[in-house]
Amino acid sequence: MRVVSLVPSLSEAVAVTLPAVLVGATDWCSHPVGLEVARIGGTKNPKVDRILGLAPDLVIANEEENRAADLDALRAAGLEVLVTEVRTVPQGFRALERVLAACGAPVRPRWLDEAEAAWTALPEPASRSTAVAPVWRRPWMVLGRDTFAGDVLARLGVHHLYATHPDRYPRVPLDELRAAAPDLVILPDEPYRFTADDGPEAFPGLPCALVSGRHLTWYGPSLAEAPRVLAEALRAAHP
Known part of the structure; x- marks a missing residue:
């Protein structure tokens, strides 16, 4: 798999789980620290030609962070684009499972289990x-x-x-x-x-x-x- 990510949090998720898969990310994708992949512009102004040159199997995006016009241009060029929509913490976990599976992860990564456990174990706030x-x-x-x-x-x-x-x-x-x-x-x-x-x-x-x-x-x-x-x-x- 060759994956380009237009979302900083998803870039980190893929890079941590499948280091060899991520080939391109935005200029704002700062984690993991020292991430070395091709940079394709910003989340709001990705360089479509640069993305096409990386020949990705999949582009991952988010409906809030990325513009529909840019995603449409990528699809029109023949690329597969997976778009997440996340408004809650549980939706975030489901989106991560979906993205990582689409990127070829054979099993659910340990860090995702740990993250979900951290939020599931969160006690009811004593005060608000x-x-x-x-x-x-x-x-x-x-x-x-x-x-x-x-x-x-x-x-x-x-x-x-x-x-x-x-x-x-x-x-x-x-x-x-x-x-x-x-x-x-x-x-x-x-x-x-x-x-x-x-x-x-x-x-x-x-x-x-x-x-x-x-x-x-x-x-x-x-x-x-x-x-x-x-x-x-x-x-x-x-x-």
Whole structure:
């Protein structure tokens, strides 16, 4: 098999499970560290000609991260494209099983069993907190309805205040975010790279948790440690 991945989390999943299979990935595919495959552009602007030149048996993509027009162009060129749709943690596990099987994995990898066990064993939260979870600024955008990251937070005892918004990633003025008076502001380092010097200053008086975007938004090997890593970051900001 020769596989090109247009999704960072799926690139990691395939590379960890079937190292010889992955031949191409996006510029944003940063894991496993030191991944050495052909780079084919971004998730939103992949180089179709470059992908065709790799002669893959399969291209793996995601309906949220990749544009339909790019996927249509790949199909029109004769490539097989497998597209995942993941809005919850259980859907993430099912998508990973499907992708790895399509890539030729003979058995379910151990890391996937460990990841699913980590989430299955997660205790019911002793208490729940409210949060806003920006994913971008200029303009400010937050997690809205029906997102994988929102489901991750809910399972950790965090209700994000825009979970019922009509949009999945609504643009919300900063004044409105402040007025919502959440218990916590959650600032991931992707897709926008919030840092201690870029993000918390916009929310004076509110505790801010700087969290790993990979653990919050990726469905792949990082899921095994995500409950612990995220819970520690949330507790540090809001004991």
